[in-house]
Amino acid sequence: MKLSFSAEDEQFRQEVASWLRDNLSGEFEKLKGRGGPGDEHSFPQERKVWEQKLAQGKWTCVGWPQAYGGRGCSIEQQVIFFEEYARARAPGRMGHIGEGLTGPTLIAYGTQAQRDKYLPGILDGTQFWCQGYSEPGAGSDLANVKTRAAFDQASGKWRINGQKVWTSLAHESDYCFVIARTDPGSVGHKGLGFFLVEMDQPGIQVRPIEQITGTSEFNEVFFDDAECSSEDIVGEPGEGWKVAMGLLGFERGVSTLGQQMLFQNEFDEVVRLARSNGAASDPVIRQRIARAHTELKIMRYNSMRMLSGQSTGDGSLQKEALIYKLFWATWHRSLGELAMDVMGPECEILDAPPYALNRLQSMYLFVRADTIYGGTNQIQRNIIAERGLGMPKEPRGTL
């Protein structure tokens, strides 16, 4: 055990901080603190340009291996990068899904041709991705996807038909990875394929869904004979589930480091507010803040502990990650409640019409989603008990 950063790592910290200081300015100044949880709909175009700026400094995909164009940063350096990124209040990452999910999945499961085709656009911040997993009938029961992919011999392409839902940032994305059924008549996790689908085509319609915040970040996506080339299936037809689950491992692993650091910012904001409006002198509030801080530390230490002892070596997580999602989602939801109690009666008042929530109010609403997406709290508990503890399985279908 060694609980400190090396001199070299601290040097790296200086490098990140000074690059952000020099570059997160001018046209990007207004993006500070924007685009985070509950605010993803803000400034999408400007944040895409910011991704390209990051790319110029080689600050996208810092954890990817150098062989694939990344920086090959160690876990320590990735932690440092995300710490400084959050400290600088740099904007929420539009490239998050490509960098955190698509890239590592293609590196692990894709062909060289797929990597050559897709990794550069992610690295240089010009191509953006969304996640086509959930469907109206497939939420917690993800393996129940009904979207079909049929190979059309005449055109030599896959044709995709069906519907996805809750697809975050689909309206801002160039590509979507889609789980679809390749074996007609198959059920559950057998008979699926994992496809890389271009969004800008006549066979795809995107309809935004208005969220509880009054803004729209997720969408319904309709596939009506959407096309996908024969080279754009990852893994074999019928074996997409393995790829899909591998991707979930990345989703729950290193890719959440950035989000962790944002928690720190939100926590700091709650503390700042408590200081300025006097709530800090309320003993009940003080104790709740102390609890939140302790749990924040617990999360940070545990995420580093998990990542430094990585069993998989590729930035994905296994059993520990199950606990992690449940813990941070629940913590975050309580932070929302705490934030409102710190605000006091002011928490009822919006910044402006129409329905302009301030940051803490929108956080309070957004945290409701944390305990739902990426596996609900109930599903997480089932998994912890069944896979983690080996308890008997609940009588239910697949997954």
Added chain:
Amino acid sequence: MDFTFTEDQLLFQESVRDFLVNEITPERIRRSWESDSGRDPELWSQLAELGLTGMTVPEACGGLGMSEVDFVLLAQECGYVALPEPLVHSTLVSVPLLLELGGELAAQWLPLIASGEAKVVVGLEQNHWVEDAHIADLLLLQRGGNLVAATPGEVNLRHNESVDPSRKLFFVEVGANAQVVASGATASKLIESAMNRGALGAAAQALGLAQRMVDLSVQYTSERHQFGKAIGSFQAVKHHMANVAVSLEYAKAPVYRAAYAIAHAQDIAWHAVSHGKFAACEAANLAAKNCIQVHGAMGYTWEVDLHIFMKKAWALANTWGDAGFHKARIAQRIFAPGAALGADATFA
């Protein structure tokens, strides 16, 4: 001792519920969000025709002369439909305050309230903002230790948006020449009484809101299938709902007890109200949290009706004293020298 409502009270609740559920649909509430005032004069006339605007107005002034105990169940139903109109405010706060003030003011305004021709709103400093000031014909406002009566011409309104799009809140500036209607000890007594009534109204509505969220969720989880089964059949989902049901059912008694204490002008009304307001709003917030959770991503949308009720519950929890305020009052009573807390103090 009898902790039940009479048959008449329950019948009245049922008929008002039928009316409200038919009329105040979620679609209608969404339409009201699009309108400028957010209020529907026609609906107010309908409420007046049913006698609801005059529930607590004495019969001599054209009302039904009923008590807080009679009205508390109706306030609950107003919560159940998330009624945007200020019926609970008017009936539980404005009318009793006018009655307590008495004199010409009461004689002039009470009949107009009962007939639905006028609306009176009350603004206390505890709340910072005044509800429905934009449609008020008379405003009774706390200014320092005084209560003043102001007509719309005498006030300056600044609209503040609420997290509940149905609530219309205003920062009110009042001219120096507004008429002082109470001052000193009289005023502070009236202010406290109005505060307790407002909290009772919020608590009763919170019960209704929680019930609505439960009903919506029981229905949704019975219809929605995952893993080949209704999600309501999963124990984790059931327990979410059962926890709300317990919290909600048990919050009712303290709210009814508070209504009784106010109706009978008992000295203990203030802390009875605090028990009720705290418990009911806590139940409603728990309902919001658990009901969103069992809806999955659906619960996170604007399109699904659940949020209409969730947001009103959020807002009401923070007005007429938030949880901290009411718990502090309860603690103040517990630790007061010689506080009656023992076996012989059940209703003290």
